[in-house]
Amino acid sequence: MPPPTPITAGKFKSFRLLLNKKHRLESGTCLIEGRRFVAEALDRPGTIDCLLCTPRFAGTPEGAEFLRDAGRRNAAVHTITEKQLGQLSDTVSSQGVLAVIRLPGVGPQDILRLRGERLLLVALDGVTDPGNLGAIIRTCAWFGADAVLISERSVELSNPKLLRSTMGAVFHVPVAAGISLPEMIPDLRKKGFRILAAEAGGEPAGAVLPCGGNVLLVFGSEARGLSPIVRDLADVKFGIAGSGRIESLNVSVAVGIALFMATSGTRNAR
């Protein structure tokens, strides 16, 4: 394996543009960071476009071993300076390794092709906080959901903070972004899915979940809740009762509770 070469100014500039949503969407690539996350990407052929690391990272025993492994998989590796790292990463204490990757492409047809008798899908209707959406994807992977659907008005999947918050879970559950829920929900219902939407004041979660068969759980935005058209498409509205001291529950916590209930005793829990 040839030693990694310093990145050219032109290539660095093109990668730095990936901090900008427009350029991520145009190129179809995005940046991920950290040894474990990058290792997950390396495990998936065709995912990594290019690996970037600092001499500091390459100089540690773990870093050297990591790069040898990347070389065996024919990944292109460039070194970047600490200053360049600071320009690509907003992590306070970065490990010094990043990758330019292509996220797995999952579309509406992939979702409609899923086969099973107890499928569990999660749809987010306008969730705009990248940390929340990342935590939700991580939670969906934890509970073994079959896919996550992200509506058009949500934060985009290649957002660096979102990807960081998934802790790599974006590789462990299919995530379809830019989904029109008003089109998708009727298609899922035709395939036998029940549509359960979270809403304050809905039926108690414990009375509704778990339920048999194929299920789509829908959660609305942090600020505005469900959009009216999606709300009207739900078969059941369910809520998570609270003490009444404050107005709302964090959406990623609500997803966690609903998935815990939906999967309790019914799926391949370890």
Next chain:
Amino acid sequence: MPPPTPITAGKFKSFRLLLNKKHRLESGTCLIEGRRFVAEALDRPGTIDCLLCTPRFAGTPEGAEFLRDAGRRNAAVHTITEKQLGQLSDTVSSQGVLAVIRLPGVGPQDILRLRGERLLLVALDGVTDPGNLGAIIRTCAWFGADAVLISERSVELSNPKLLRSTMGAVFHVPVAAGISLPEMIPDLRKKGFRILAAEAGGEPAGAVLPCGGNVLLVFGSEARGLSPIVRDLADVKFGIAGSGRIESLNVSVAVGIALFMATSGTRNAR
């Protein structure tokens, strides 16, 4: 009510220092932001040291009404420029209103003085992400927990991102920071509390919760889990079963699930 006066350079400088943890701890004050959060502080006598707003905020009908209300409560108000706002706030689209406040002081003795037959306390053992800790406090307020205990090695309570993530819930549940859990847990046990600690591979949460009597739920750090000494003090270890696809669940999601289970059907749910 006199019209708000522009802030002096000296006062602005002293408030800007509150972005620094050392100065927050020395002064006992910290910054909060947003109309609803500041309104919660105004409702609590002795909390607000000084209110800061931009002319843009003061010029809106809601802002003018808000300032009239603040005046009736004798709060000192200063105006700041948009540039000064940007130096105090890391919110992308700030409403233009902040306050310098003193957080409610809650100590170990306040916790030990709590009286009741179904008390529910939550302890965080080394949680270091301010967004996670803020979401946890919000979740504890939602489920009506009686207090939150934050261990010494955790992020400090006056952290701006933590306070923002509480969405004001820090005023709706007593939060004791800087607690020595190895000292506190034996004291709570003497008062009849059962100590239940979250740990991967522990007994299924659904088999342990809800349980009667006074309960302390303990959660460890994102990276390292429970500290060994705290782990050894637990009566029961409980876990939240997952699909096995990924290694861990977000700690604020884990707290949400445990509190949902601990309070289901047993407390003043609305």
